[in-house]
Amino acid sequence: MKIVNHRLYNDDDTPVPYRSTPNHGSEIKDLKYLVMHYTAGPSAEHSINWLVNPLAKASAHLVIGRDGSVTQIVPFNTVAWHAGSSSWQGIKGLNNYSIGIELDNAGPLEKSGDSWRAWFGTDYPAEQVIEAVHKNETYMRAWQLYTPEQLYVALEISALLVHTYKLEDILGHDDIAPGRKSDPGPAFPMDTFRSRIFGRSDDEPDSETYETTANLNIRVGPGSAFQTLSVSPLPKGTRLQATGEENGVWKEVDVVGEVKGSSDVRGWVHRGYIRQVV
Ligand SMILES: [Zn+2]
Structure with missing residues (x-):
């Protein structure tokens, strides 16, 4: 993939699908970070439709579906509304300093018979679930796994964004709004992303x-x-x-x-x- 004029393109020079939203600010003056999120929703399409709705007052730069499909909503040099009240290393309001990626994922799940239920009522089989302790919590909970296709695409795009915009770090919403937010959560392999993207590739x-x-x-x-x-x-x-x-x-x-x-x-x-x- 490649980035041209702050839009994401496939290798065959076709742009990824774009849905415009009124939910954005002005130009990002000081781009430093990539922030990862989960949608906590039933499908990528559902989340995209919400993020382009003015009532949402929320957006992100990209949404990555469970099949690895990518939709862009906001150009990378424009403020998207994904972080909310947030801070990191003395910086407040991370929307003005970051690119936000939403991954289609149901988020935390509750046991329901033989399967696991999301807050919106959909049940997921055990094969899609990991039980893990969130780093900001002390007890085990169940979380929907991300798919390999989704993580593969997310890693490729994350590396492209970090190198194109010389980003300093990849953060979770749960890093910049701990307590208030738990995405992307323990199912997201953040350490793997960091070491693959910022680790020494020659070693x-x-x-x-x-x-x-x-x-x-x-x-x-x-x-x-x-x-x-x-x-x-x-x-x-x-x-x-x-x-x-x-x-x-x-x-x-x-x-x-x-x-x-x-x-x-x-x-x-x-x-x-x-x-x-x-
Ligand atoms: Zn989030």
């Missing part, structure tokens, strides 16, 4: 050692339908050694050393929440 680690980037469940099989091991959740920063077995987004690992008094722990983890370490 790719080739070791098969990983660490968890969040408190992370480890399971007896490759999928969230499989039972968790008794040592779950693994604390953030737990060292893991890959066995080489993979299944979709799931990876079989051995825990390095001891965790919660147990050694020789082997199980399956979601690879969106681990990163390679040298």
Whole structure:
């Protein structure tokens, strides 16, 4: 993909779909950050229709659907209304300093029989769910997973935006409005994004050692339908050694050393929440 005149284009020079909105400010004078969000809505289309509605008084620069489709709503050099009351490192009102990306995702879910229910009433199967402790919270909750297609596109666009606009960092809405906001939440692999985009690209680690980037469940099989091991959740920063077995987004690992008094722990983890370490 590429950026021309603050609009996003595909590699074949076609622009990504654009929906204009009245919900924007003037030119961004000092662009520093990329801010990631989830929509907490039932579909990308639903969220886009809302963000172009003047009643919403909200917008974002991009919405990325679960199939990886991208819609632009506001040009990258124009203030979008995604951050609200927010602050980061002494800066207040991050709308004036950032590009905002919304990812189609239901957000936190509540147990409902065999499945998980969003606040708007839709049920999701266990395969789409991760149970994790939000970094601003102290208890386990369920969150809808992002799709691999969505994360792949989001990573490509994030890298393009960071390099084009020389952005200093990628932040979550939950970083700049903690307590008030919990998106993109523990299902979003923020540490992976940061290390892939800001890490040294000339020094790719080739070791098969990983660490968890969040408190992370480890399971007896490759999928969230499989039972968790008794040592779950693994604390953030737990060292893991890959066995080489993979299944979709799931990876079989051995825990390095001891965790919660147990050694020789082997199980399956979601690879969106681990990163390679040298
Ligand atoms: Zn948000």
